[in-house]
Amino acid sequence: MFEYFYNEILRRTIVSFGTLFNNITIKKTDSDDDVFSVVKVPLAYGPTQKFLARLEQSPDLNKPFAITLPRMSFEFTGLTYDPSRKVTTTQTFTVKDPNSSTDVKKSFMPVPYNMAFELSIMTKLNDDALQIVEQILPYFQPAYNLTVELVESIQEKKDIPVILENITMSDEYEGDFTSRRVLLYTLRFTAKTYLFGPATKVTKDIIKKATVSYLTGSDSSGAIREYSYSATPRAIKNYTGDVATTLTDDITAKVTYIEVADASGLTADSYIAIGEEELYIKSITGNKLNVRRGEDKTTATAHVRGAEIGRITAADNSLIEEGDDFGFDGSF
Numbered sequence: 001m002f003e004y005f006y007n008e009i010l011r012r013t014i015v016s017f018g019t020l021f022n023n024i025t026i027k028k029t030d031s032d033d034d035v036f037s038v039v040k041v042p043l044a045y046g047p048t049q050k051f052l053a054r055l056e057q058s059p060d061l062n063k064p065f066a067i068t069l070p071r072m073s074f075e076f077t078g079l080t081y082d083p084s085r086k087v088t089t090t091q092t093f094t095v096k097d098p099n100s101s102t103d104v105k106k107s108f109m110p111v112p113y114n115m116a117f118e119l120s121i122m123t124k125l126n127d128d129a130l131q132i133v134e135q136i137l138p139y140f141q142p143a144y145n146l147t148v149e150l151v152e153s154i155q156e157k158k159d160i161p162v163i164l165e166n167i168t169m170s171d172e173y174e175g176d177f178t179s180r181r182v183l184l185y186t187l188r189f190t191a192k193t194y195l196f197g198p199a200t201k202v203t204k205d206i207i208k209k210a211t212v213s214y215l216t217g218s219d220s221s222g223a224i225r226e227y228s229y230s231a232t233p234r235a236i237k238n239y240t241g242d243v244a245t246t247l248t249d250d251i252t253a254k255v256t257y258i259e260v261a262d263a264s265g266l267t268a269d270s271y272i273a274i275g276e277e278e279l280y281i282k283s284i285t286g287n288k289l290n291v292r293r294g295e296d297k298t299t300a301t302a303h304v305r306g307a308e309i310g311r312i313t314a315a316d317n318s319l320i321e322e323g324d325d326f327g328f329d330g331s332f
Contacts, residue, residue, distance in 0.1 A: 005198035009150045010115070013160060013193045014076050016148045017117055018045060020162070021072060026131045041132060043072045048120040048184070069182065070123035070132065078116040082192065085112035095154045103201055105154050110194035117162075121185040129183050133167075136187065140164035146191070154199045163190045232317070233326045236296045238273040238310030239319035247274070247307045248287075253300040256291055260309060263287045271295065271312040274303050278312070296326075 021043055028037035050073075087109045097103035119136075123129040143161040150156050165188045171181070214227040244265040251258050266272065268283050272291075277300060280292040294300035320326050 003198060007151045007153075007196055009193065009195055010076075010079075012148055012150060013115055013191055014045075014117075016146050016160070017076075017115075017162065017189070017191060018043065018074055020144070020146065021074065021119060021136065024072070024132055024135050026070060026128050039070075041070050041072055042068070043074070045075065046073050047075050048073055048118070048122070048186070070121065070125075070128045072119065072121050072132070074117060074119045076115060077118050080114045080116070082112040082114045085192070087112075095156070097201070098153075098155050105199045105201055107151070107154065107156075107199040108197050110150075110196045113193055113195055115191040115193055117189040117191060119187040119189065121183075121187070123183045123185075124181055126183055129169075129185055133185055133187075137164070148193070150194060151196050151199060156196065158194060161192045163192070164188075165190055233320055234271075235312055235316035235320055236271070236273075236278045236298060236326055237276070237316070238312055239316045240310075240313070242311050242313065242315075243308045244272070244311045245309050247303055247305055247309065250303070250305050252302050253293070256293060258289050258291060260287050260289060263289065266309075266311065273310045273312055274307055275301065277301055277303075 024041045024043075026039050026041060027035045028039065029035050089108070091109045092106050093109065094104050094106045097105050121129055121132050123132070140163070142165075143163045145159040146162050147157060148160050150158055167188075168186045170184045170186075209230060209232050211228060211230045214229070245260045245262045248259045248261055260266075263284050263286065266281060266284060266289070268281050270281050272279050272281060276298060277293070278295040278298045280295050281289050282292060283290045
């Protein structure tokens with residue numbers, strides 16, 4: 001816990017929200033309703049008060065340099081946890097690492113948070129404000145889905161609903177002919193995003209031992225442990241390629257006594273492999289083996305004379321790979 005990571009999710013969501021409004025234009029018309037000017041409304045990130053303060057500090061209409069209107073600004077104003085979208089906190093998911101053909105990455109399920117935004121529209125003329133507002137509102141009914149790549153390292157994309165909560169309007173004009181009038185529309189939004197923890201590389205380790213205790217008694221604090229059962233994974237094929245002997249005759253899938261060339265390297269109560277079939281040796285008499293066929297859900301099949309018989313030993317257990325089938329050795 002608390003290892004360093006930075007997925008840039010909040011930043012990505014803020015930038016994506018801003019791009020929704022960076023291509024809004026207004027048109028100026030003359031008395032004949034002919035368009036003589038098309039103006040792209042500038043958009044900046046920052047609090048509305050900053051722009052209003054600059055207007056108040058320089059209210060002179062005749063000043064050669066001033067903040068131009070109309071303009072828009074947006075700001076990220078708050079973050080709240082959303083329990084209605086909560087998922088199991090211990091659940092994980094895995095994805096293929098986009099930068100590797102073999103590696104897999106794992107991440108815990110994301111945590112739902114609501115991001116609050118304010119979009120401010122500042123204009124001098126009411127018609128300018130109405131043009132801007134009308135270009136925005138039809139897309140929010142009341143939500144607009146914004147696709148955001150939240151975690152680049154695993155290429156995790158989500159549709160983030162952006163909900164229009166409310167709209168307010170105020171007129172900053174005080175009646176002084178030397179003052180600049182500012183019509184201010186404020187649109188408040190909620191973006192339902194998700195925060196992800198670190199995405200870590202999945203190791204290829206497997207569980208080497210599992211222990212289960214059996215308890216008796218109705219009181220969990222004073223329960224008595226009657227049994228403890230331990231299980232370890234056991235290989236069901238010959239990873240090492242250790243060949244102990246060969247068959248001396250053809251055998252069918254139902255034969256349980258098999259003759260081998262030399263049984264000196266084999267022991268009873270052990271496992272062997274012939275091709276893809278695993279067999280269990282019950283007993284050995286001379287070079288004749290009494291076996292159980294098709295162990296651990298392998299398929300008993302016919303084998304031909306001279307087929308190699310491999311020993312499955314503890315060395316094979318340590319070579320079990322992720323995704324392989326395996327059996328269990330257990331003990332009380």
